[in-house]
Amino acid sequence: MNLESFLLLALILFSLGLYAVMSRRNMIAILIGIELMLNAASLNFMAFNRFLPVEDPTVGQIFVLFIIGLAAAEVAIALSIILIVYRQRKRIDVDDITELKG
Amino acid sequence: MGGITGLLMALAVAGGLLAVSLKNVLHAIFGLALTLLAVAGLFAVLGSPFVATMQVLIYVGGITVAMVFAVMLSTVVQKHATESPWRRAGAAVVALGFAVGVGMVIAAAGLPDGPAPELVADAWTVRQIGTSLLGDYNVVFEVLSVVLLLAIIGAIVISRHEGEEKQS
Amino acid sequence: MSHANLAVATLLAPLIAFAVALIGFRKKHDIAAAIAILGGFVSLVGSIWLLLDPAPTAELVTAPWFQVGGFKLEFGALLDGRTLLMGAVVGLITFCILIYSLGYMKDDPGKGRFFAFLGLFEWSMLSFAYAPNLLQGFIFWELVGLASFLLIGFWYHKPSAVAAAKKAFIMTRIGDVGMFVGLILLFGDVHTLDILEIGSIFGAPGLPEGLSAGRVELLAGLLFLGVMGKSAQFPLHTWLPDAMEGPTPVSALLHSATMVAAGVFLFARFHELFMDAHGLMTLVLAIAVFTAILSSTMAMVANDMKKILAFSSISQLGFMIMGLAAGSLFAGLFHLMTHALFKALLFMTAGAYIHHYGTNDIVAIGRAGGRKMRVTTLGLFAGGFALAGVPIFAGFWSKEVILGALHHDGYMVFLVGAYIAAFMTAYYTFRMIFLVVLPNANSDAIVEEPAGAQHGDHGHAHHGPDKAPLPMRLPIGLLSIGAVIAGLPFFGDAVAGLLGRPEEAHHAEISEMILPVAIVLAGVALAWLDFGAKRAPQRGLVAWFPPLERTLKNRWYIDAFYRRTVIRLTNAFAGLMYGAETRGFDGAGDAIAHGTMKVGVGTAKSHTGRLPIFIGTAVAILAIVSLSVALF
Numbered sequence: 017m018n019l020e021s022f023l024l025l026a027l028i029l030f031s032l033g034l035y036a037v038m039s040r041r042n043m044i045a046i047l048i049g050i051e052l053m054l055n056a057a058s059l060n061f062m063a064f065n066r067f068l069p070v071e072d073p074t075v076g077q078i079f080v081l082f083i084i085g086l087a088a089a090e091v092a093i094a095l096s097i098i099l100i101v102y103r104q105r106k107r108i109d110v111d112d113i114t115e116l117k118g
Numbered sequence: 119m120g121g122i123t124g125l126l127m128a129l130a131v132a133g134g135l136l137a138v139s140l141k142n143v144l145h146a147i148f149g150l151a152l153t154l155l156a157v158a159g160l161f162a163v164l165g166s167p168f169v170a171t172m173q174v175l176i177y178v179g180g181i182t183v184a185m186v187f188a189v190m191l192s193t194v195v196q197k198h199a200t201e202s203p204w205r206r207a208g209a210a211v212v213a214l215g216f217a218v219g220v221g222m223v224i225a226a227a228g229l230p231d232g233p234a235p236e237l238v239a240d241a242w243t244v245r246q247i248g249t250s251l252l253g254d255y256n257v258v259f260e261v262l263s264v265v266l267l268l269a270i271i272g273a274i275v276i277s278r279h280e281g282e283e284k285q286s
Numbered sequence: 287m288s289h290a291n292l293a294v295a296t297l298l299a300p301l302i303a304f305a306v307a308l309i310g311f312r313k314k315h316d317i318a319a320a321i322a323i324l325g326g327f328v329s330l331v332g333s334i335w336l337l338l339d340p341a342p343t344a345e346l347v348t349a350p351w352f353q354v355g356g357f358k359l360e361f362g363a364l365l366d367g368r369t370l371l372m373g374a375v376v377g378l379i380t381f382c383i384l385i386y387s388l389g390y391m392k393d394d395p396g397k398g399r400f401f402a403f404l405g406l407f408e409w410s411m412l413s414f415a416y417a418p419n420l421l422q423g424f425i426f427w428e429l430v431g432l433a434s435f436l437l438i439g440f441w442y443h444k445p446s447a448v449a450a451a452k453k454a455f456i457m458t459r460i461g462d463v464g465m466f467v468g469l470i471l472l473f474g475d476v477h478t479l480d481i482l483e484i485g486s487i488f489g490a491p492g493l494p495e496g497l498s499a500g501r502v503e504l505l506a507g508l509l510f511l512g513v514m515g516k517s518a519q520f521p522l523h524t525w526l527p528d529a530m531e532g533p534t535p536v537s538a539l540l541h542s543a544t545m546v547a548a549g550v551f552l553f554a555r556f557h558e559l560f561m562d563a564h565g566l567m568t569l570v571l572a573i574a575v576f577t578a579i580l581s582s583t584m585a586m587v588a589n590d591m592k593k594i595l596a597f598s599s600i601s602q603l604g605f606m607i608m609g610l611a612a613g614s615l616f617a618g619l620f621h622l623m624t625h626a627l628f629k630a631l632l633f634m635t636a637g638a639y640i641h642h643y644g645t646n647d648i649v650a651i652g653r654a655g656g657r658k659m660r661v662t663t664l665g666l667f668a669g670g671f672a673l674a675g676v677p678i679f680a681g682f683w684s685k686e687v688i689l690g691a692l693h694h695d696g697y698m699v700f701l702v703g704a705y706i707a708a709f710m711t712a713y714y715t716f717r718m719i720f721l722v723v724l725p726n727a728n729s730d731a732i733v734e735e736p737a738g739a740q741h742g743d744h745g746h747a748h749h750g751p752d753k754a755p756l757p758m759r760l761p762i763g764l765l766s767i768g769a770v771i772a773g774l775p776f777f778g779d780a781v782a783g784l785l786g787r788p789e790e791a792h793h794a795e796i797s798e799m800i801l802p803v804a805i806v807l808a809g810v811a812l813a814w815l816d817f818g819a820k821r822a823p824q825r826g827l828v829a830w831f832p833p834l835e836r837t838l839k840n841r842w843y844i845d846a847f848y849r850r851t852v853i854r855l856t857n858a859f860a861g862l863m864y865g866a867e868t869r870g871f872d873g874a875g876d877a878i879a880h881g882t883m884k885v886g887v888g889t890a891k892s893h894t895g896r897l898p899i900f901i902g903t904a905v906a907i908l909a910i911v912s913l914s915v916a917l918f
Contacts, residue, residue, distance in 0.1 A: 018231050022160070023224050025127050029134050029153065031217040034905060036138040038209035038898040039201055044143045044189055046897065048150045051181065052134055055157050058173075066164045067230065073242060074250040077169045080161070081251075084176050085262050089269035091181045095188045096273035102192035110897050205898065212902045219909040222917075 022063035030056035043098050043108040047091065054087050123163050130156035143189050151182045168244045289336060290347040293363040296332030296373065297412055299325040300380075304405030311398055318398035319388060322405045326377075326384040329408060333377035337370045340784060344482055346418055364418035364481060367785040371619060372415040372551050375626045379542055380408045382630060382761035387535040389755035390637050400440060400533070407433035411544040415551060419479040420469050423555075427465075427512070427548060431458050434545045438532040450531035457525035461515020465552075468508025472559075475501065481555060488558035499562075506563035509556055510570060517549025517603045520577040524845050526600055527584075530592040534637030537592055541599040542630035550606045550622050557615045568697075570611040575703035578604030582710035586717070587838040590646040591636040594718050598673060599629060601707055605688050608704060614691035616782045621684035623781065624773050628672035628680055631665055631765035638662040638754040638762065639722070648718055652725035661759045666719060668766040672773070674715040675708055675806045677799070682806075683773030689802055705805050712809025720817035 029052050036049025058080045065076025102108050133156060136149025154177045161170035251259050303325025307318040348362030363369070384404060391397050410433050414426035432455075439451030473479060475497055476487055487494045493502060513519070518526040526546070530537055540546065553560060560567065578601040585597035602625045609617030639651045642659060657663050672681035685708060692701045754762070771777070782788045837843065 018233065019229050020224065020231070021127070022164075023229070024221065025130060025160075027217055027220050027224065028131055029157075030220075031213045032131075032134040032138050034216060034901070035209050035213035037901050038212060039206045040138075041201055042143050044185060044192070045138075045146055047185065048137050048143075048146055051150055051177075052137060052153065055154065055177075059157055059160060062161055062164045062166065062169070065166075067235075069235065072250065074247050077166050077242075077247055078250055078255055080166075080169050081172060081247075082258065082262055084172055085266060088176055088181060089266050091184055092269045092273045093276070095184055096277045098188055098192060099277055108192050114894065114896060208902065209898060212905055216905050216909050219913045223912050223915070226917075 019063055019067040022059060022067075026056040026059040026063070029053070029059070041109050041111055043094075043101070043110050043113075046110060047094050047098075050090070050094075051087065054083055058083050123160070126156045126159040126163065129153075130160065144186065147182060147185050147189065150185075151178055154178050154182065165242050168247060289339075289341065289345055289365060292332045292336055293347045293365060293416065296329045296336065296377070297363060297409070297416060299328035299332070300405045300409035300412065301325075304402050304409060307398060307405060308402035312402065313398060315397035315401075319384075319401045322401035323381075323384045323388075325405050326381045326408060329412060330377040330381040333370075333373040333412070336365060337374040337784075340367070340370055341365065346482075348418055359421060359479065360418065361422055362418055363416035365416070366482070368551075368554055368615075368619065369416045371623060371781060371784060372547070373412055375547075375623050376408065376411050376415060376544060379626050379630045380404065380411075380539065380544070382634075382765055383535045383539045386538070386634055386637070386758050386761045387533075389757035390535050390641055391533060392755070394533075396440065400437075403433060403436050403440070404535075404539070407437060407539065407544060411548065414548060417481065419481060420473065420484075421479055423481065423552075424466065424469060427516075427552070428462065430545055430548050431455060431462070431516075434529070434536075434540055437536040437540070438529045440532055440536060444531065447531040450525075450528035454525040454529045457522050458515040461511045461513070461522055463511075464508045465512025465515075468505055468511070471508065472505050475505070484556070485558050488556075488562050493562055499565075502559070503563045503566050506556075506560050506566045509552070509559070510566065513549040513553045513607070514573070515549070516552070517546050517607065518577075518600050519549075519573055519604065519607065520580055521844070523577060523581065523600050524841070524848065527593050527596045527841070530590070530596050534592065534633060534640060537596070538630045538633030538637065541596060541633065542626040546599060546603055547622055547626060550603060550610070550618060553607060553610050554615055554619050554622075557610060560611070561613060567611045567613075571608060571697060571700045574604040574607040574611060575700050575707065576604075577601065578608070578707035579703060579710070582707050582714065583838050584841050585714040586710060587835055589648055591639065591648045591651065591718065591722075592633070592646055594648070594714060595629065595632050595636060598632075598711065598715070601711060602629065602673070604707070605685060605704070608700065609688035609691050612688070612691040612697065612700075614687065614787075616778075616785050616787045617684070617687040617691045619785060620687055620773075620778060620781050621681075624672065624680035624684040624769075627765055627772050628669045628769040631762060631769050632669035632673060634758065634762050634765065635662050635665040635669060638665075638758050641758070642754060648721045649725070652722045656722040657724075659754060661762055662754050663723060665762040665766045666722065668769040670715045670719045672769040674712040674810065675802070676712075676810070677803055677806075678770070680769050680771070680773035682802075683775065683778055686799065686802060687778070690798070693798075705802070708802065709805045709809045712806045713813045716810050716813035717817050720813060724818055 033049040033052030033054075033056065036052065037046050040046050040049065061076045061079045061083075064070075065073055070076070098108050101113060105112055130153050133149045133152030133154075137146045137153060138149075140146045140149060154173065158170040158173035158178070161167075161173055300322075303322045307321045311318040311321065344364065344366035346362065346364055348360035351359045351361045353359070384401070387400065387404065391400050394400065407430070410426045410429035414423055414430055417423035417426060435451050435455040438454050439448050441447045472484070476484055476494070478484060478487075488502075493499060514522045526541070529540060532540070560570075581597045581600035581604070585594050585601070588594045588597060602621070606618045606621045606625065609621055610619075636646075638659060639656055639662065640646055643651050643654045643656070645651060645654075668679070672679040675682045675685045689701065689704055689708075692704055779788070840846065
């Protein structure tokens with residue numbers, strides 16, 4: 017198993033996440049896609065950290081830890097927003113949320 | 119080693135496919151959980167059991183559960199308007215295009231081939247990570263804690279404020 | 287008393303009078319008048335004293351104003367021949383007019399303000415005349431303009447007066463712009479503001495070091511623009527007749543010793559510089575002669591007494607500039623002095639008639655019995671004879687010197703022009719005198735002037751004995767004596783000595799005087815035939831040619847021409863600038879703002895608010911960028 021295979025796996029996961037974000041209407045499903053993409057990024061960090069001659073091998077892991085932390089924060093906020101949307105509209109369809117349109 | 123890695127990779131892809139394709143969001147979350155676990159395994163394979171543990175604890179144990187709760191709180195009736203095929207097709211085209219494009223970049227990048235170098239045992243310990251976190255990266259660490267705090271407060275404020283508004 | 291104290295008292299008295307009268311006693315008319323007259327009296331005594339007791343060389347009485355680096359600027363007084371003469375003339379005339387105004391402005395509601403402004407005027411004029419450096423000179427030159435603006439527009443409730451004040455201010459400003467540029471260039475060239483130094487730099491034979499002939503011509507030309515504006519030379523002369531809208535004492539002050547004389551005095555002050563510009567002097571002579579003739583023709587048909595005097599002022603200013611441009615400092619300043627005396631006198635007599643009969647029209651004055659006002663009529667004779675250049679009277683001698691100066695330099699064309707102007711001066715002066723003194727039944731054949739409707743300053747006649755009030759008769763009597771004797775050779779020699787140009791005091795031979803005297807007498811005779819004789823038609827020579835008369839009455843249509851061309855062009859230009867401002871600059875700003883908003887609104891349309899499309903776009907762009915990076 018070389019570096020390239022890990023990168024390709026990450027690419028697949030990322031593309032799946034992208035597809036989910038773009039195709040799904042359920043906001044939680046979109047959140048799932050985002051988590052997939054974040055994981056792909058984490059995987060890339062870990063793979064580079066492992067396969068390339070880095071000076072301090074802790075850096076990649078720390079990045080991944082940060083990503084996990086940020087993902088937790090993001091999920092907390094996103095879920096609270098989703099709950100508000102649900103309370104107001106009784107559904108969580110992303111196509112309803114178009115207040116930002118021009 | 120190679121077999122376990124391949125299996126984990128296959129599991130990750132399979133979980134991802136399930137997560138994006140299943141209609142039922144609850145099922146999709148379980149697909150996601152599968153991918154997250156597989157990725158945690160890959161982290162362990164890549165020599166960092168600590169990060170793998172964190173992945174399992176926070177992602178699978180925290181985030182996924184939170185999402186399940188959200189699904190349960192919000193979509194009481196599991197009724198979803200299905201996406202139009204055009205929308206799926208468009209998303210698929212963009213995602214495929216992206217995958218092909220980046221894949222070509224990866225192929226053309228001339229990455230070093232071959233197995234990973236030997237692990238330097240010292241560099242991968244929790245002690246090393248802790249020293250690094252509270253040494254070189256302590257500012258980032260602190261900022262991250264502030265971000266998390268803000269996220270928690272924000273989540274509470276958003277949901278509670280709106281709730282009160284609704285009641286009044 | 288030392289000269290320094292005298293000079294300070296002379297300069298400051300009118301300022302103090304102005305400030306006290308305007309601030310403290312604007313409504314208490316008699317106190318304001320008394321303060322102004324007191325100030326004027328101090329200045330009169332101071333300036334005359336200084337004149338009679340001149341120091342052998344030029345004196346400087348200065349106080350430092352400020353210092354920038356090595357450059358020091360001072361305020362104060364320069365006491366040499368020219369300033370002493372000018373200061374005395376200003377002091378004398380202003381004092382006479384202050385006294386005269388007591389009678390003329392007796393019942394005016396703005397009397398206090400009037401006297402205060404007279405103080406301001408005297409202060410500005412004296413400070414300009416005594417100015418030791420260019421900066422003080424320029425400041426007070428502009429203050430003279432401001433004071434004349436205030437006084438011409440004194441009756442600010444009359445739209446015509448306001449318009450005239452504005453016209454005077456703007457026309458002189460046209461010249462001042464040129465002059466200011468000239469002063470700056472001059473300072474850049476000679477690196478000093480000191481007037482005496484500049485005089486000595488240019489006074490030396492030949493051109494000053496480092497200055498080409500063209501440069502000197504340019505400097506002189508720019509400065510002469512200022513002279514043209516202030517002294518009402520063609521083509522900037524049109525403000526002066528309109529300035530008659532002010533009260534008559536103002537006209538007397540403006541057109542004898544102060545406002546218009548300021549231009550001539552500037553010329554005299556920089557006489558050394560102007561003399562280095564030979565080419566320009568020919569042009570200046572041409573302008574002066576042309577102005578003198580032009581304004582004389584206009585005076586030949588005017589019926590408004592003040593307008594006649596105004597036209598004659600323009601033409602006499604032309605004479606002064608002729609004298610100066612011909613190279614004789616003495617000729618110009620001597621005529622300035624005598625002219626100040628007799629022109630102030632003539633305006634005062636005009637004011638007395640106007641005050642009494644309530645009209646400016648000489649025909650109406652004559653028919654109402656103008657000659658019954660004896661002192662006034664005697665003043666009219668004295669002033670008129672002096673203006674016409676009748677021998678023995680003041681104007682004769684000074685004009686003789688000017689003609690002599692032209693003679694000497696062999697400017698044949700200009701000499702002939704000057705003779706023509708002198709002839710016409712005699713003609714219109716005596717026309718005025720005859721119409722006032724010897725009216726007959728034919729006089730109403732003279733038609734009204736189309737431009738500038740006739741209206742008395744007061745609008746109503748004062749009834750009572752046919753004589754002017756005492757405060758008006760006194761200065762008329764005093765100046766009458768001046769108009770008779772001021773030109774005598776004794777005075778001429780004294781003035782020439784004071785100016786340091788005794789050689790210019792030209793004593794004409796009897797044989798040389800024959801031609802000028804003959805010309806003056808011819809003018810008088812023609813006027814007699816037209817207006818004086820018992821059955822004279824009293825229509826004037828010009829009336830035989832109606833188109834010519836119309837043209838003259840419309841002042842050669844120069845005002846109309848300006849309205850059509852310069853003013854219209856200026857307005858068009860202003861409109862263009864306005865358009866550029868509102869539509870160009872503002873419009874560009876608005877267009878940018880609107881454009882930004884339109885772009886914003888337009889692109890906002892593409893914001894559907896749909897997440898998939900946002901992300902799809904972002905990814906598509908990312909893909910394109912990474913592809914191009916990877917492949918190329």
